[in-house]
Every structure is written in structure tokens, then in C-alpha cells.
């Protein structure tokens with residue numbers, strides 16, 4: 468195998484309208500809704516940084532400028548906190564502060580689908596492999612899904628898709644892959660389909676929103692015709708790329724919360740709250756009370 472190029476950059480598509488969360492998302496992007504004390508987007512950025520990513524590329528849209536503000540230095544706030552000697556708050560801010568030049572932003576000018584959003588990042592990614600993280604999927608795991616994928620990539624090269632098992636009756640909501648032979652810590656991907664019609668999925672392993680892709684995907688996306696939902700689908704372009712390059716699957720074994728849905732968002736909040744020693748006891752005792760009272764009143 469020729470020498471592997473390191474995965475240094477990550478792309479975060481954050482142009483979605485978030486209509487499922489209206490009216491909350493009328494003026495606030497869905498990626499800025501908070502799970503415990505961090506906006507949803509911060510979880511994906513932290514996961515990427517943990518995996519060694521050095522450059523963070525955001526594909527935004529209209530009304531998303533506050534995401535850029537979130538990753539900027541808040542000079543006035545910093546100054547006020549320093550004057551008031553709020554050391555803990557200053558430390559919290561600095562812990563999440565990207566260094567100058569580590570972030571880039573571009574806009575998807577029309578909502579033409581995930582494939583189109585990724586294509587919008589082509590100039591910022593350039594000619595190197597990159598990680599792609601769909602921020603709606605908040606992944607709770609000590610190691611991080613992207614770190615596990617980089618480990619596999621370092622053994623296999625090529626393209627990596629993270630997958631998880633899902634109930635068969637939910638497969639039509641996702642991209643689904645077909646599993647081939649075991650390779651290193653993962654397996655060969657022998658097929659994929661975007662939102663298969665009920666009863667037709669090749670497996671119950673769904674594409675969970677984390678990818679490592681080679682830059683040849685961009686030329687394919689440029690030519691890609693609309694697919695499922697009349698949108699330019701990343702999965703369709705990956706299928707074409709799979710004719711000339713290898714794709715490997717990584718099974719993620721942590722917990723994933725789909726924060727693009729209300730139930731997933733609430734579950735993420737509960738899971739992170741129960742892990743926070745400062746509020747765990749309070750939340751747990753209320754949860755018990757609510758569950759018991761509803762259970763007993765059945």
C-alpha cells in the first residue's frame with residue numbers, strides 16, 4: 468500500500484433548517500440547541516478533535532452565523548470575566564476555543580441534499596482524505612466514533628463508514644450497508660443503499676453519520692443526479708466511488724443520539740445529565756418519581 472495520507476480535516480454540514488424543532492429553531496440554528504451545557508455542534512467538534520483533526524470546516528447556510536460566533540473568541544465576555552476574576556468560566560471558555568485559523572466556513576446556497584452540502588466543501592478540503600461528521604448524531608463514548616474509524620483507516624486506507632445496528636423496521640429512514648468479509652478491526656462494505664423501501668434493506672447496519680472519504684468523492688458529487696427525496700445523496704456518490712476504491716465498515720459500540728429528532732434530543736439530555744455529578748442525584752430522583760407516578764396511575 469502506498470503511504471497513507473493523514474486525515475487532518477473534518478467537514479460538518481450545518482445548513483439544515485431544523486423544521487422539526489420549530490419554533491425553537493426560528494432564530495436559533497438546530498446545531499446550537501444545547502445538550503446539557505454544550506450546543507449540539509460542539510459534541511461533533513470535540514469528537515473530531517479527540518481523533519486528531521486539526522481543521523474544522525463548516526458548511527453553513529443563511530441564519531447560521533451564530534455558529535461562527537460560537538467558535539470565535541468572545542472578546543467582550545472574556546474581558547468582563549477577567550475583570551470579575553471568574554477563573555472557572557474563563558477556563559471553560561478557553562477549553563473549547565479553537566486556535567486562530569483552525570476553522571473555515573462556507574455556505575450551501577440552496578438545500579439540495581447532503582451530497583451537495585459535502586460538495587460545497589471541496590475547495591476547503593482540497594486533495595486529501597477527510598472526516599465527515601453529521602452533527603445531529605451525538606455520540607457518547609470515551610474513545611469517540613471518529614477515533615475508532617481513524618484506527619481502522621490506519622490499517623486499511625480507503626474510505627470508512629461507521630455503522631450501527633438498528634431495528635429492521637427503521638432501516639428505511641437511513642442509509643444502509645451490506646456487510647462483507649472481516650478486514651482488520653472492521654469489514655468490507657459490499658453494497659449500500661439510501662433509505663431502502665421497507666423490507667428491502669440488505670442488512671440492519673445503518674450509516675450513522677460518520678465517514679472518512681477520499682477526495683475523489685467531490686468529482687462524483689458534482690455529477691451526481693438527485694436520488695431519494697429528490698436530493699443529491701452522498702450514499703449514491705459513494706456507491707459509484709466504491710467501483711474504483713475500497714470502503715470499509717466500522718461498527719460503533721457507544722451510544723448514539725439522533726438529536727435531529729425530539730426523542731433523541733431529550734434522551735441525549737437525560738444521558739448526559741445522569742453523567743454529571745453536579746445534577747445527577749436531582750435528575751435521577753425526579754425521573755424515578757415521574758416514572759413511578761405514571762406507572763402507578765396506569
Ligand code: G1P
Pocket residue numbers: 581601604640641642643661673674675676700701702
Ligand atoms: C443522512 C444520510 C444517511 C444516514 C443519516 C444518518 O440522512 O444520507 O445515509 O444514515 O444521515 O443520520 P438524513 O438524516 O440527512 O436524511
